[in-house]
Structures are given as C-alpha cells and as structure tokens.
Amino acid sequence: MKWVIGCFTLYWLLxxxxxxxxxxxxKTVEGDQFDVVSISDLKGLRLxxxxxxxxxxxxSFNNIQQQLKQCEQLSFAMNTGMFHPGFSPVGLYVEGAxxxxxxxxxxxxxxFFLQPNGVLGWNKKQAFILTTxxxxxxxxxxxxxxxxxxxxxxxxxxxxxxxxxxxxxxxxNGVGIRxxxxxxxxxxxxxxxxxxxxxxxxxxxxEQALYLDGSISSLYIQKNKRNDQLFEMGPIVGSVDKTxxxxx
Numbered sequence: 001m002k003w004v005i006g007c008f009t010l011y012w013l014l015x016x017x018x019x020x021x022x023x024x025x026x027k028t029v030e031g032d033q034f035d036v037v038s039i040s041d042l043k044g045l046r047l048x049x050x051x052x053x054x055x056x057x058x059x060s061f062n063n064i065q066q067q068l069k070q071c072e073q074l075s076f077a078m079n080t081g082m083f084h085p086g087f088s089p090v091g092l093y094v095e096g097a098x099x100x101x102x103x104x105x106x107x108x109x110x111x112f113f114l115q116p117n118g119v120l121g122w123n124k125k126q127a128f129i130l131t132t133x134x135x136x137x138x139x140x141x142x143x144x145x146x147x148x149x150x151x152x153x154x155x156x157x158x159x160x161x162x163x164x165x166x167x168x169x170x171x172x173n174g175v176g177i178r179x180x181x182x183x184x185x186x187x188x189x190x191x192x193x194x195x196x197x198x199x200x201x202x203x204x205x206x207e208q209a210l211y212l213d214g215s216i217s218s219l220y221i222q223k224n225k226r227n228d229q230l231f232e233m234g235p236i237v238g239s240v241d242k243t244x245x246x247x248x
Contacts, residue, residue, distance in 0.1 A: 021076055021239055023221055025188075028203065032195055033188035035219060036204070037076050039239060040181045042122050047080070047095045047144045048236045049087075057087040059232040061220040071245035074238050077220035078173060078184050080120070080212050081146035082112045083234025091147025092119055092135075093235060103136060104147060111211065114161060117149025118210045120175055122182075129177045129208040146235050152176070152197035153209035162194040172196045173217035176206030183209075184237070186219045 024036045039045060048064050050057055058064050065074045082090045090112050091104035107113060116131040121142040128140070131151055151159055152174055169190035176183040183204050187196060193211070200209035218228035220238070 023076075023224060026199075026203065028199060030195070031189075032191050032199065034199060035186050035188065035221075037078070037184045037219075037221070038181055039076075039184070042127055042182075043124050044075075044239045044241060045122065045144070045182075046238055046240060047093070047146060048077075048238055049089070049093065049095060049100065049234065057234070058236060059087065060229060061218075061227055061236070061238075062229070064236065064238060068240060069245065071242065073222060073241045073244065074220065075222045075241045076184075077236055077238035078186065078212070079216060079218050079231075079233040079235070080175070080237040081148045081235040082110075082213055087232070087234045089146065089235050091117070091132075091149075092145055093147070094121065094142055094145035097141075097143050103132065105132060105136065111214070112149045114150035116151050116154065116159075117147065118151045118208070119145055119147045120182075120210055121145035127177060127180055127182050129175065129210050144237075146237070148210055148212050150193075150211055151209070152193070152211050153200050153206055156201065156205075156207055158194065158197045158201055162192070162197055164194050166192040166194055168192055170214040171217045172211065172214040173219070174200065174209055174211045176200040176204055176209035178204065178206045186217050 022038045026034045026036055048058050051067050061077045089101045093101040118131045119135040120129050123143045169192050171187055171190055173186040200206045216231040220227050
C-alpha cells in the first residue's frame, strides 16, 4: 500500500518500539530517498563517545552494543556531530549532564563553521535545536547535547546560504524537531545542502533542523538489521531499549 502525503510518498512503517521509535523510508517527487527515524520519547535516547571502562572511543555501533548491559538493546543509532581526526568533538558535547567539550564559538573553515551552526540537546522531557548563538544566551538543564553545523532550517526557513542549483551532492544526515519530536534523517542517494534542507522543511515540516555530517553518514536500526560499518565515527546518538531488563 502506498499513501501519498503532501509532496512525498511514504512507503512503509517498519517498526515502533517501547520508546516510540518510528522508521520510515521516504521518496520525494524529485526522486530523492531518505530514511527517517522519529523519536517522541526521550528517556532512552543517549549520546556515546567513549567506553567508560577503558576510555577508548567507540567509533562503531557494534562497540556500543557490546558495552551495554546484557538486557539492553541498541535499537537505533546514528553519527551525530563533527569530530577531529582523533575522534574528539569539534564543538559542544554533553553526556550524562557532564560537559565533555565546551561550546565552540570560533570561526573557521568547513561545514561545522558555516553560519549559523547549532546545538541539539535534550533531557528526559524536552528536546531542542538552537543556533549556537541562541544556546549561548540561555541556561538549559540538558543531559545530552552535541554541536554541529550548519543549521539546515531556522524558524521553518531554509538556511539562506544554500543554493537551489548547487551540484555539491553527498550522502548526508541531520536532525530536525517539531513539537518536541526529533526526526533523524539520512539520505539514500547523494543530495545537495539545499535539497536536504528542503526535505526537512517541506516534507517533515520541522521548526528547526541541524546538519550532522556528510560522506561518513551512518545508520543503525536493530529491527531492520541495518548496521552501517564503512566509517569510524566520533559522537554517536543512540536509543537504548530496556524492555528486557528486570526491575529489582
């Protein structure tokens, strides 16, 4: 069955877990294809950077799963935020309410420094995507946060830096937010910044969206048996299912 919704076709809903994770495969009228993982319950959502036992960077989805408790299952994961060659975050990184890397307000070269860049953050009840400038002016009680750039959508408008006729196409991934629901997106085919941002604005109708990375973009979906393993990664976002854990 195919449902036509607005200007895109929703092929199928693959799963919904205990943490309200939904996975959709979407094709636009232009022919671009995207995987969309939407998360409305933030309790199981975490950031991963280093194994707490040996302080080694995880670098892969498999290494995260191996470190989890036997009763825990990594149900979704994606690379989230740019990193240096040694895998340390380029910008802000907060894990378990602890600031591991401070906010980066410097100027520089590369996608991270295209303005405005921004911050994805959340606690158990609330998530947000803000420009770096907005974040620096507010006091948030966050459990997790990661900084990346550039912003794709700002107040429902596509970043004015992006050119509609750009031929710079890559596999890209990013995250958007609407009504406190997060939408993690990865393209199946190579797309420009503009077409990627347009998907968030037009098809997902998000309020804000942030670019996470390109070329190394990777996705893990346990129930779909997808586990991208082509690239080593720095910061990783993941949702952990504790359904099988016994309550003591």
